[in-house]
Amino acid sequence: MQTKLTINGKSHNLNADTRTTLLDALRNHLGMTGTKKGCDHGQCGACTVIVNGRRINSCLTLACMHDGNEVTTIEGLGTVDDLSPLQRAFVAHDGFQCGYCTPGQICSATAMLEEIKAGWPSHVSADLNAEIALSDAEIAERMSGNLCRCAAYPNIVEAIRTVAQGGRT
Amino acid sequence: MRSFHYERAADTPDAVAACAAGATIIAGGTNLLDLMKREVVQPERLIDITRLDLRTIESAEGGLSIGALVSNSDLAAHRDVRRDWPVLAQALLSGASGQLRNKATTGGNLLQRTRCYYFQDSAMPCNKREPGSGCHALGGATRLHAILGGSDACIATHPSDMAVAMTMLDASLDIIGKDGASRRLRLRDFYRLPGDTPHIETVLQPGDLIAKVVLPPPAGGRQTYRKVRDRASYAFALVSVAARIELAEGRIADASLAFGGIAPRPWHDPAVDRLLVGEVPSAALFARVADVLLDGAAPQEGNAFKVPLLRRTLTATLNELCREIPQ
Ligand SMILES: Cc1cc2nc3c(=O)[nH]c(=O)nc-3n(C[C@H](O)[C@H](O)[C@H](O)COP(=O)(O)OP(=O)(O)OC[C@H]3O[C@@H](n4cnc5c(N)ncnc54)[C@H](O)[C@@H]3O)c2cc1C
Ligand code: FES
Ligand code: FES
Numbered sequence: 001m002q003t004k005l006t007i008n009g010k011s012h013n014l015n016a017d018t019r020t021t022l023l024d025a026l027r028n029h030l031g032m033t034g035t036k037k038g039c040d041h042g043q044c045g046a047c048t049v050i051v052n053g054r055r056i057n058s059c060l061t062l063a064c065m066h067d068g069n070e071v072t073t074i075e076g077l078g079t080v081d082d083l084s085p086l087q088r089a090f091v092a093h094d095g096f097q098c099g100y101c102t103p104g105q106i107c108s109a110t111a112m113l114e115e116i117k118a119g120w121p122s123h124v125s126a127d128l129n130a131e132i133a134l135s136d137a138e139i140a141e142r143m144s145g146n147l148c149r150c151a152a153y154p155n156i157v158e159a160i161r162t163v164a165q166g167g168r169t
Numbered sequence: 170m171r172s173f174h175y176e177r178a179a180d181t182p183d184a185v186a187a188c189a190a191g192a193t194i195i196a197g198g199t200n201l202l203d204l205m206k207r208e209v210v211q212p213e214r215l216i217d218i219t220r221l222d223l224r225t226i227e228s229a230e231g232g233l234s235i236g237a238l239v240s241n242s243d244l245a246a247h248r249d250v251r252r253d254w255p256v257l258a259q260a261l262l263s264g265a266s267g268q269l270r271n272k273a274t275t276g277g278n279l280l281q282r283t284r285c286y287y288f289q290d291s292a293m294p295c296n297k298r299e300p301g302s303g304c305h306a307l308g309g310a311t312r313l314h315a316i317l318g319g320s321d322a323c324i325a326t327h328p329s330d331m332a333v334a335m336t337m338l339d340a341s342l343d344i345i346g347k348d349g350a351s352r353r354l355r356l357r358d359f360y361r362l363p364g365d366t367p368h369i370e371t372v373l374q375p376g377d378l379i380a381k382v383v384l385p386p387p388a389g390g391r392q393t394y395r396k397v398r399d400r401a402s403y404a405f406a407l408v409s410v411a412a413r414i415e416l417a418e419g420r421i422a423d424a425s426l427a428f429g430g431i432a433p434r435p436w437h438d439p440a441v442d443r444l445l446v447g448e449v450p451s452a453a454l455f456a457r458v459a460d461v462l463l464d465g466a467a468p469q470e471g472n473a474f475k476v477p478l479l480r481r482t483l484t485a486t487l488n489e490l491c492r493e494i495p496q
Binding site for chain 2: 001017018019021040041042045048054055056057060061062064065067108111112115118119120121122123125128129140141142143144145146
């Protein structure tokens with residue numbers, strides 16, 4: 001099946017079996033291995049990418065369903081010489097150990113900060129209609145779809161908080 | 170995953186025609202693809218409905234009309250939902266994760282399948298997956314299973330949080346049948362109990378497409394969704410309660426309750442609502458309500474904890490909603 005995808009600003013023509021998930025398309029067909037496969041069932045968040053501005057689990061969606069869509073992966077957020085603010089903060093705050101969950105964490109956090117800007121409440125927001133106070137509990141709840149087997153959670157929260165507060169690292 | 174034929178519907182008649190010809194609808198795909206990977210379901214033909222014009226949330230009939238493709242995140246973030254149906258926003262926000270809610274759709278959420286371990290494992294017998302093959306949840310691992318409404322054939326629970334809130338709110342569905350005609354159905358009449366046909370989960374007919382969910386006009390009082398689970402986030406409910414209580418002059422003037430995690434469908438018991446109306450809130454009243462709710466409960470060894478847990482969760486929810494609001 002022919003599928004046109006714009007990935008990190010570059011146009012790609014994918015020709016793959018209809019069964020191909022967006023995750024497998026990225027990793028196996030397009031050679032972009034930054035996005036990781038953990039559980040392959042929506043339970044870990046390692047495969048998180050941003051599609052048309054929203055974070056999703058790329059393991060639970062078919063590549064062919066995204067014909068014409070814009071995909072951003074970890075490779076598109078920054079480069080080794082020019083890290084994104086969140087990438088820099090994860091380094092500065094030791095937001096990882098083995099690093100396997102990190103691309104998913106950073107893609108997820110990038111889109112999550114936009115959700116906060118858009119005023120989306122969360123399960124821990126005391127008032128659904130009030131402005132969001134970005135507590136650590138808010139960050140943890142909003143990032144609960146990204147598991148870290150090394151349990152780097154406290155530093156992940158710290159890295160995200162720093163960027164959310166506009167701090168430079 | 171087995172191979173399948175994929176097509177994208179251009180408009181609703183297109184989708185209805187494909188459904189009528191036996192195609193399986195794919196919307197967010199977060200449940201269907203999960204089950205296809207496990208070969209729990211093996212559709213030969215998928216119809217992708219995500220490009221249909223069913224993404225609007227609009228005021229209708231004094232209430233709210235929600236397109237079947239509205240994502241769980243957009244619905245939870247919608248101004249009117251947060252203000253007038255907060256129980257629905259809370260239920261949605263307590264489900265799954267930020268990533269999943271971005272993909273999960275209103276229609277798909279209602280039709281997501283049970284998280285029963287035996288249903289999800291195609292190597293195990295399961296009356297829901299393979300009618301007549303048996304149920305290994307009975308006498309097996311039942312932490313997520315039903316204490317009410319189950320049968321000798323199946324004790325699987327319906328996993329949706331959103332559907333519990335919508336059941337409490339008495340939402341309706343607009344369904345398009347394979348002849349193209351639309352009909353309306355109350356959500357409270359939508360899910361079937363397993364009996365000896367646990368593979369038939371709803372009253373939908375082959376080829377039906379859910380087009381919309383319609384919420385009735387906002388009702389008075391206070392409402393909330395309380396969910397108890399094994400970890401603080403990103404886990405299905407062990408027990409949940411959606412409740413609305415309206416107080417007048419120290420008495421309960423109106424009440425509506427629905428429960429999740431305890432039954433094969435979002436559980437609504439009209440006797441529970443009736444018992445509360447006209448009464449002065451008290452611990453004794455709440456205990457009586459729990460007795461009525463749990464009358465006929467048939468827990469297994471592995472989920473007997475849900476009986477006291479439901480009692481306490483119900484009491485805590487009613488206490489919260491009946492508490493005097495400081496002026
Ligand atoms: C790890 C994980 C954790 C989760 N946690 C929770 C949780 O805590 N609480 C909760 O409530 N849910 C939870 N979910 C489930 C999630 O909410 C559902 O997967 C999602 O809502 C399904 O919506 P979808 O659009 O992706 O459905 P799909 O997977 O696209 O479809 C599901 C079913 O609905 C049918 N269908 C879809 N749309 C229509 C329509 N318009 N008309 C007719 N049939 C239709 C499909 O044919 C299919 O059978 C979790 C899921 C995962 C993977
Ligand atoms: S690989 Fe997609 S959520 Fe785990
Ligand atoms: S850093 Fe190892 S899994 Fe998160």
